[in-house]
Amino acid sequence: MFSIVILGTGNVATHLFQALRASEKCDVIQVYNHQPESLKAFEELTATTTDLSELMEADLYLLCLKDDVIKTIAEQIQTKTGVIAHTSGSQSILEASNSAVFYPLQTFSKGTKLDYSKIPFCLEANSEEHEKLLKAIASSISSEVFNISSAQRQTLHLAAVFVCNFTNHLYAIGETICKEDDMPFDILKALIQETSAKVQTNSPSDVQTGPAIRKDESSIQKHMSQLRHQNHLEIYRLLTQSILQKHDKL
Amino acid sequence: MFSIVILGTGNVATHLFQALRASEKCDVIQVYNHQPESLKAFEELTATTTDLSELMEADLYLLCLKDDVIKTIAEQIQTKTGVIAHTSGSQSILEASNSAVFYPLQTFSKGTKLDYSKIPFCLEANSEEHEKLLKAIASSISSEVFNISSAQRQTLHLAAVFVCNFTNHLYAIGETICKEDDMPFDILKALIQETSAKVQTNSPSDVQTGPAIRKDESSIQKHMSQLRHQNHLEIYRLLTQSILQKHDKL
Numbered sequence: 001m002f003s004i005v006i007l008g009t010g011n012v013a014t015h016l017f018q019a020l021r022a023s024e025k026c027d028v029i030q031v032y033n034h035q036p037e038s039l040k041a042f043e044e045l046t047a048t049t050t051d052l053s054e055l056m057e058a059d060l061y062l063l064c065l066k067d068d069v070i071k072t073i074a075e076q077i078q079t080k081t082g083v084i085a086h087t088s089g090s091q092s093i094l095e096a097s098n099s100a101v102f103y104p105l106q107t108f109s110k111g112t113k114l115d116y117s118k119i120p121f122c123l124e125a126n127s128e129e130h131e132k133l134l135k136a137i138a139s140s141i142s143s144e145v146f147n148i149s150s151a152q153r154q155t156l157h158l159a160a161v162f163v164c165n166f167t168n169h170l171y172a173i174g175e176t177i178c179k180e181d182d183m184p185f186d187i188l189k190a191l192i193q194e195t196s197a198k199v200q201t202n203s204p205s206d207v208q209t210g211p212a213i214r215k216d217e218s219s220i221q222k223h224m225s226q227l228r229h230q231n232h233l234e235i236y237r238l239l240t241q242s243i244l245q246k247h248d249k250l
Numbered sequence: 251m252f253s254i255v256i257l258g259t260g261n262v263a264t265h266l267f268q269a270l271r272a273s274e275k276c277d278v279i280q281v282y283n284h285q286p287e288s289l290k291a292f293e294e295l296t297a298t299t300t301d302l303s304e305l306m307e308a309d310l311y312l313l314c315l316k317d318d319v320i321k322t323i324a325e326q327i328q329t330k331t332g333v334i335a336h337t338s339g340s341q342s343i344l345e346a347s348n349s350a351v352f353y354p355l356q357t358f359s360k361g362t363k364l365d366y367s368k369i370p371f372c373l374e375a376n377s378e379e380h381e382k383l384l385k386a387i388a389s390s391i392s393s394e395v396f397n398i399s400s401a402q403r404q405t406l407h408l409a410a411v412f413v414c415n416f417t418n419h420l421y422a423i424g425e426t427i428c429k430e431d432d433m434p435f436d437i438l439k440a441l442i443q444e445t446s447a448k449v450q451t452n453s454p455s456d457v458q459t460g461p462a463i464r465k466d467e468s469s470i471q472k473h474m475s476q477l478r479h480q481n482h483l484e485i486y487r488l489l490t491q492s493i494l495q496k497h498d499k500l
Binding site: 111118167168171190204235239243248 | 412415460469481486496
């Protein structure tokens, strides 16, 4: 049984807490946050603390914290013998011998249910022993476990911003466009699902569709005249141009 | 039994052919294309022709054609008594009394399998009688059937470009970023799926994640320094700014 302390109570912390609690090989023995009110949701389920000096001994400390406080908190608990892993996509592994990375490559929102067994975990450690420990813990919740260097992880994190964060923003623009004409966003949901399903088995560049790749100038011009917000217009223009460039149609 | 002639042999024609053939209420009696080689895939399954003057009598003529030839072809077959419907998202309904629109709001690629019963069909006709006919045919393959005016359809088509075509291009950029650093695109697929799954039950603006909405300047700067292509950099900058604007973080 691996004993784990989670530091943080945000979306990543909450989802990892649920995933690790459900694993037969893991025991989340404590959750830390400096604000007592953030701990309420965890109090009935495990021990909690607002005081770093009261952290229990554990095999793994999971720092589910904002990027800019990871280093400070890690240094404050450096005397612990367990592995201290952060969960950030963009931060390099710290230098201390017990530093590590336990990065779940997924988007976490409150209230959404996830199949944890499909989440890719990107692991990095400063020793083989710690790498093994992280792998055993990650494998107990997911079948997708990878050793990934800090440089590789930063590449993945950057790519993830495009395929997840920016994509979600395009969904939001679609919703705005629908709402402004009293159309339900619901009618687009099958399309959204199929667009993501297609690239599970195809390269995205092989399944590109739409006015840009067809070089359908009249649709493009009509769309641009319909757009009511300057930034939507700029996004339309830039992405249309980028599709044309990629497919050598310029 | 509704008799249907399909004009065109592209992605939309091929998928609608399969969907309508599978319906117990429909019979695709003929497929037209001006190029004989494009008809090969259909020859064993139904009658085919390269000659508009040889079109059979049918209840419905489905024009699965490029936007810029719809009007010309429709005018050439105007003497037919059946309903003549195009399948374009962006073209208005034509003026003739038997003109109509039968627009499947989905992305069609060759070789991808689709659950036709979930495709939203956006219908428009110039008479109630024709509206009923279209509705009966569409309802025989899908449970998602809507009467949508030309103006509404153009709004949906515009929104679809954002949530589908542009989204797919962001996937393609993610793939490029991965490939350039020898990382497999596969590792991003769970994230892509979950991003689309989240907005099936949430408003996209409620589930936005990532550096922009967190106003995480250090990640944003790091990402911008990693990007190797000028147009990727411009897309990153514009979409980051647009997320900040939408969520009043500027």
